[in-house]
Amino acid sequence: ETAAPAYSRVLLKISGEALMGDQGFGLHPPTVQRIAEEVAAVQRMGVEVCLVIGGGNIFRGLQGSAQGMERTTADYMGMLATVMNALAMQGALEALGLHTRVISAIPMDQVCEPYIRRRAVRHLEKKRIVIFAAGTGNPYFTTDTAAALRANEMACKAILMGKNGTDGVYDKDPRIHPDAVRYDRVTYDEVLSKHLKVMDASAIALARENRLPIIVFSLDAPGGFKAILQGQGTYTRVE
Numbered sequence: 001e002t003a004a005p006a007y008s009r010v011l012l013k014i015s016g017e018a019l020m021g022d023q024g025f026g027l028h029p030p031t032v033q034r035i036a037e038e039v040a041a042v043q044r045m046g047v048e049v050c051l052v053i054g055g056g057n058i059f060r061g062l063q064g065s066a067q068g069m070e071r072t073t074a075d076y077m078g079m080l081a082t083v084m085n086a087l088a089m090q091g092a093l094e095a096l097g098l099h100t101r102v103i104s105a106i107p108m109d110q111v112c113e114p115y116i117r118r119r120a121v122r123h124l125e126k127k128r129i130v131i132f133a134a135g136t137g138n139p140y141f142t143t144d145t146a147a148a149l150r151a152n153e154m155a156c157k158a159i160l161m162g163k164n165g166t167d168g169v170y171d172k173d174p175r176i177h178p179d180a181v182r183y184d185r186v187t188y189d190e191v192l193s194k195h196l197k198v199m200d201a202s203a204i205a206l207a208r209e210n211r212l213p214i215i216v217f218s219l220d221a222p223g224g225f226k227a228i229l230q231g232q233g234t235y236t237r238v239e
C-alpha cells in the first residue's frame with residue numbers, strides 16, 4: 001500500500017438518502033457512522049477530503065413547492081436540511097478522532113463557519129475534513145451543483161459521486177433492463193445528450209468547464225471509497 005493515492009484532493013458527494021439507512025426518512029446514526037468510517041479510511045491515506053451532503057432524506061424544495069409552498073422558501077428549508085446532515089456527519093467523524101469543519105453557504109455563526117474560500121483551502125491543507133453545507137446558498141440549485149462548484153473552487157482533482165444501489169453509470173436503468181451496460185468512461189457531452197443519471201445538467205456543465213473528472217461508484221460495500229483512491233474498484237469515469 002505504498003502507491004500514491006489516485007487523487008490528492010477530492011470532493012465526495014453523497015445524497016442525503018445515503019444517511020437514512022433503510023428507515024425511509026431522516027438520519028440513521030449507524031449508517032452515518034459507517035459512511036464516516038469510509039471517509040476516515042481515505043483521510044488516513046493523506047488525501048484531502050471535502051464533503052457535500054444532500055438533504056433529500058429530510059426535505060426537498062420541489063416536494064414542498066408541489067404541496068403549495070413557495071419554491072424559494074421550500075428550497076431554503078432543503079438547504080437547512082443539508083446543515084443538519086453536515087452536523088451529524090461532523091459528529092460521526094469527530095467520534096473517530098478526525099478534525100473537521102462544517103462550512104455553510106448561509107452564515108449561521110453559532111453552528112458552523114461561514115464559507116470563506118481561502119479559509120476552506122487552509123483547512124484542507126491542514127488535513128481537516130471540510131463539510132460544505134447549505135448547498136450553494138441559493139434556491140433553484142441542488143447539492144450536485146454545490147459539489148461541482150466547491151470542487152472547482154477548492155481545486156479538487158476529482159468529484160467522487162458515492163451512490164447507493166449502483167456502481168456507476170449505465171446506458172439504461174439496470175434495475176429495469178438486465179442487459180444494461182456500465183460505462184467505464186463516458187464524456188460530459190454524452191452524459192448530457194443521453195440524459196444519463198450522474199449529476200444534474202448544471203453540475204455536469206460546471207465540471208466540464210474545468211475538465212474535472214467525475215467518478216461514479218458505489219458506497220454500499222465497505223472500503224469502496226478507499227478502493228477508488230487506490231485506483232481499484234468498479235466505477236464510471238466521466239471526463
Ligand code: UDP
Pocket residue numbers: 014015016017053054055056057059060061062074075076077078079081082134135136137138139140141142143144145146
Ligand atoms: N437546495 C437549494 N440550493 C442549493 C442546494 C440545495 O435550494 O444550492 C435545496 C433544494 O430544495 C434541494 C434540497 O436543498 O431539494 C436538498 O438538496 P438535494 O435535493 O440536492 O439533496 P440530495 O438529493 O442530494 O439528497
